[in-house]
Amino acid sequence: MSLLFITDFMSFHLVDVIDIILVALLLFQLFRMMRGTAAMNIFIGIVAVYFVWKIVNLLQMQLLSEILGQFVSVGVIALIVVFQREIRQFLLLIGTPRFLTRRQKWMAFWKLSVTQTGFTHTDTVVKACVEMASEKTGALIILTKKNELDEYVNTGEKIDANISDQLIENIFYKNSPLHDGAIIIVGNRIRAARCVLPLTRNENFPSTYGLRHRAAVGLTENSDAIAICVSEQTGDIAYSKEGTLYKKIKPEALKVFLEMEFA
Numbered sequence: 001m002s003l004l005f006i007t008d009f010m011s012f013h014l015v016d017v018i019d020i021i022l023v024a025l026l027l028f029q030l031f032r033m034m035r036g037t038a039a040m041n042i043f044i045g046i047v048a049v050y051f052v053w054k055i056v057n058l059l060q061m062q063l064l065s066e067i068l069g070q071f072v073s074v075g076v077i078a079l080i081v082v083f084q085r086e087i088r089q090f091l092l093l094i095g096t097p098r099f100l101t102r103r104q105k106w107m108a109f110w111k112l113s114v115t116q117t118g119f120t121h122t123d124t125v126v127k128a129c130v131e132m133a134s135e136k137t138g139a140l141i142i143l144t145k146k147n148e149l150d151e152y153v154n155t156g157e158k159i160d161a162n163i164s165d166q167l168i169e170n171i172f173y174k175n176s177p178l179h180d181g182a183i184i185i186v187g188n189r190i191r192a193a194r195c196v197l198p199l200t201r202n203e204n205f206p207s208t209y210g211l212r213h214r215a216a217v218g219l220t221e222n223s224d225a226i227a228i229c230v231s232e233q234t235g236d237i238a239y240s241k242e243g244t245l246y247k248k249i250k251p252e253a254l255k256v257f258l259e260m261e262f263a
Helices: 014-034 038-058 062-073 075-082 084-095 097-103 108-113 122-134 165-171 211-221 251-261
Strands: 003-006 011-013 139-143 157-162 182-186 189-195 226-230 237-241 244-246
Touching: 011 014, 038 062, 122 139, 122 165, 122 226, 122 237, 122 251, 139 211, 165 189, 182 211, 211 226, 211 237, 211 244, 226 251, 237 251
Parallel strands: 139 182
Antiparallel strands: 003 011, 139 226, 157 189, 182 189, 226 237, 237 244
């Protein structure tokens, strides 16, 4: 019953169609993660070497075939080394609840299993950003979701304080010893300040933006957190989600966005 059609060369089944669709979706997701990075050029190079190896085998060119064969034989290890960042990002995507809740909203049992972060200080964070933007005080605020980012919390000064707009402004005050780096908010607590975050490796990232914006994008590329930036040069507010930077955000739009993310 599952046989779709038969030709003189092969039989084609429904399982084959599903197999092709799944592979296509996998390749598309990998393309999205590598697009705009040097990893795409490396991937194309590896694919080119593989096809050259196949052609050399067909032409029975023994010496060149042996050399390329040795390269291909260790290709899996090379892929893990070269694409460790992309592999990490892909596994985080698969293992994060939002991957299923966003694409399969009908899975009610999964929704019930997702615990809430309890973040309720949207107005406080927005107010602090507005005040710092008016004074052109640079800031980087991280709001966690499922991943509490302990590895980055440990790079900074642990505070474990209640959230208030005055405290956030004091942390990022230019003469404050904690103003460099980011603050990380977990639930309704400021866990740490002066945290060191990974920078994005996207070669197409605009050069007009500094380290704060690069760190915001770099962190959200590898986690489900939300990063909010205030530019020290322009006073503009921006936020980053899933590795995408949204620039020149109005306070009202930031409030709506945060309320939707943490509703």
